[in-house]
Amino acid sequence: MSSPLVVLAAALALSTASTAASATDTAPLERWRSYAGVSWEAPKDGADPAPFESSVNAPIAGLHFDAQGAAYVSTPRLVSADAPATLSKLDTRVQTGPARLTAFPSKEGNAVKGAPDQSLRNVLGFHVDRKNGWLWALDLGFVAGESEAPPDAQKVLVLDLKSGRTVKRIGLDGAADRKGSFLNDIAVDEQRRVAYISDSGMRSAPNNMVGLIVVDFASGKARRVLDRNPNLQVEPGVKVVAHGAEIWPGNPLLLGINGIALSPDARTLYWTVTTGTRARALPTAILRKAGASDDQIATATRDLGSVGGNTDGIATDSAGGLYITDVTRNGIVKYDPRTKSMSLIASDEGVRWPDTAAIHPDGDLVFTSSALNDHFAGAVKSGEERYELWRLRIDGKMARPR
Template identity: 40%
Template sequence: MYKKLAIAAGAAVLAGAVSMAAGGTFMAPQVVAEWNRLEYDLGRAPERAYVDKKVYEKALVQGAKLDSRGNIYVSTARWGGAEVPATLSKLVRRGKEWKLRPFPSRAMNKAGDRRALQAVLGFEIDRDDVMWILDQGHIAGAPSKPGAEKLVRWDLKRNRELQRYEFGDADTDKTCSFLNDIVVDSDSGFAYITDSGIFCDPLHGGLIVYDRKRNRARRVLDRSVFTTDEAGFVFRIDNRPVLGKTPMRTGADGIALSGDKQTLYWTNLTGNRLYSLDTALLRDFDVSEAELRSAVKLVAVLPSNTDGMTADRDGNLYMTALMHNGVMVRDAESGRIDSLVIHPEMSWPDTLAWGPDGSLYVVSNHLHLWVDGAMKFDDPSTPNFRIWRLPIKKRPYTAQ
């Protein structure tokens, strides 16, 4: 499989950049939006200050999701500091440019207000156009304040908050936790969350199961081999080691539900093992931690570590391939893993999202350059941030 991906990568560079997975029709990826530096829709004076103070150097786009009308929302977790104007935004057109308008409002993005959104990385939009917003709480890595780490459900159609859950000490560690990504099962009312646990050594990784109907949560697989970094795993992007001084170490990260919602998949960013658990076990809070650990399955050793993942209704699993600048797909029936697309400019493919027409969207953000302080904001050889559209055919859209 490594050989297949390497051959595909070489062909992609020569032919303009696309390889196709077996079993599906696929067209070349399209760039939907791109930026050398992110631009916010704030009004003249705030926008001028944002540029003059070079706040844009602290802003990185991580996630993107689409609602049923095709509107695109993006997350910009405040890893660089409280000066970042918003951590959750809706993309709006201003002439030929896309700008980030704070969503749901500027007030709901106020840094330092624990009731507002502090640092959103992972979020999801379900089939009812309800946005599940996962707030890390941490700003620039500082310990989170009480109530800042939370899950907020927001009705996009009525533009109002439906529900929130503030993570308690049994759910997260206010120093160590790094709430990364979320996947939602609207049928059962459960959501599943990865915690990468990056702010402590050893890592404090784990999974969190949230029950919407009872508004309660449970932390599982805490600091287990299944949710922390794999010892000795080092990866490179564009032939560049990720973090120049010390290898990047990140626990539980990418997460996805199977098409029938019976299986939860996840990976650790620093590692290439794909794990799974039956969701029936996770939904039953009386199942012991020991039983859960013994039920974890090693599904596959992947050709690359992965950041974002999702599944279609048929159970095919799509995963970003960090070391190969692209997206790979695991066939539900055979378990075979192939490259879906490899593009030399799809550097650090981060998040995956489905559009209402069945297209798959990918965020690439050169994260390895940003964390190393090596990102060029004025004239990079390739735009720093991009949202790509992969117009997949014969692979139906998953409405969670």
């Protein structure tokens, strides 16, 4: 994911091909929850808890739900390392005031000064594993102000959802670079217990050290594939645009592979590039094949076509539909693997940088919108931050009241 704004010219009038996303027949989006900052304090006498004094530096980015609908969120320490937690449970019963967060697994387990190999320092992407009752937390390792991640800080911690205990720790230092990597998102094959990690390489821009990391739970090993491959890389000439203006003109956002997701049968891995416009797919069988070369893996990669705008998070539903957050058009694009069609299905001017998309147990698509680009540019004043969750009925009907 990381200054102010200019207009999109012809770059996003990309294509009239059948694969290009269009804005026809869009469905209504619902601003489901809207929070004035965040708080890790307990409410007193029925009043809203006091917001965390540095809430503006702790935007809500990641979001996932467990099987009962409990929400987990990440507040990455990319702007500041002050937040008491980078991974928390969110009480979605509360709709106003600051977002009420409870550190997961605990504040001690989120301590920046804790043991780098065990404590969560900076979580952006994570996965709630409903089959095994786990949460797979991806730790970037570094926090704001650090030029590189400390040894052993880049890792995946698999945590038990009920107890918070660490089920397994898988180190990533051998598959990632402590200075140049930006471990962005994680998708998990819950049946095979294999995880796939997107390394956006943003800290090594403009020559991003992009890559995919394959993590095997059973062996506890991680290996890197498609290192600096063009299919994962920033697309030349593409600018990142939101609300009609370029993100950080003069210091452009150069973010490679970002959102990744698996098909329901986990046989296909999907991903998008933020400083880019296209979606791609790859059979996971070749990624799990230890002897497969990068050339073989690259040859198996499929270009699914233009999304229509710049992207961030992606998710798949139980029927195999792929949903992509479109930060340029403030909405959601759907790719249908059966018809190979791509279309903008929902958009709203109130959405400011749609980030992580997640499927709620009731079937709705929910995504975070926290104007992350403005936060990382220092353009949001303290006390004016809004961290929102938006919801969409995937069947296109009006959202159910709740």
